[in-house]
Amino acid sequence: MSTIPFTKGHGTGNDFVIVADPDGDLDLTGEQIAALTDRRFGIGADGLLRVVRSAAIDAGAHTPDAEWFMDYRNADGSVAEMCGNGVRVFVKYLLSAGLATLAPGETLRIGTRAGTKSVTLSDNGFEVDLGLWRPEAGDVLVRGRGLAVARPGLGIDVGNPHVVVALSSSDELEQLDLTVQPVLDPLPPAGANVEFVVPAEPLVHDGVGAIRMRVFERGVGETLSCGTGVAASALAVRHWAGPTAPDRWTVDVAGGRLGVRVVRTDAGERVLLSGPASLVFSGEVALV
Structure with missing residues (x-):
């Protein structure tokens, strides 16, 4: 039985198991994800964030304009396109782990199945441009x-x-x-x-x-x-x-x-979401 390191994080109570897999070596099944996020028999979370480089993700979700890709799964193991709280927690993890930097006025781009999302610092944490x-x-x-x-x-x-x-x-x-x-x-x-x-x-x-x-x-x-x-x-x-x-x-x-907040552009209205993100604890967990 193998073990993997993880971190638990949340954005306004919407919580996630975060698993670092920079080179895309892990192939977590839906059953394994459901077990990890189970609130009685696992770590407990609303979903799982796999931290993987965009170059290592499958071609259908590849976002070459972002170094990091947020592979987000719901608690039942199903694939989801996006998660606004998850992106902020994902960025918080990247910064804490030294995998990325983000200074005031800078933008960090994160790949998702709904395209690349731009994240900046805000007064209450991070602001994510969710797009049109x-x-x-x-x-x-x-x-x-x-x-x-x-x-x-x-x-x-x-x-x-x-x-x-x-x-x-x-x-x-x-x-x-x-x-x-x-x-x-x-x-x-x-x-x-x-x-x-x-x-x-x-x-x-x-x-x-x-x-x-x-x-x-x-x-x-x-x-x-x-x-x-x-x-x-x-x-x-x-x-x-x-x-x-x-x-x-x-x-x-x-x-x-x-x-x-809504920003009006020539292409249409873009919507931006801001709020806090927290990392709670880290550890190791057995994969079954």
């Missing part, structure tokens, strides 16, 4: 335990798929039972993370919008935070609020607070 976003055509009907009736949801793509549902009150948000996966009709081809949001009162203060959010992540379940879900939620509420809505937002999740 788009709303999906048509509503998705969402049924969730604790909701009296199904609600329409807006599909938002920020490198991975999301469906955002607006609720009327904090009570409605808190009574949701997200131990049961929400049902989507129609179900997007690749599934989707599902976010439930409630606006703050007032929605906008000093030019900054504010909302609360809970999330059910594909392949994981309810998590304390979801970075791309935070971005999708802010974008959905901004979309519903109309052309006078602000470009800066704060989003409160169970694990803390994250920032979202």
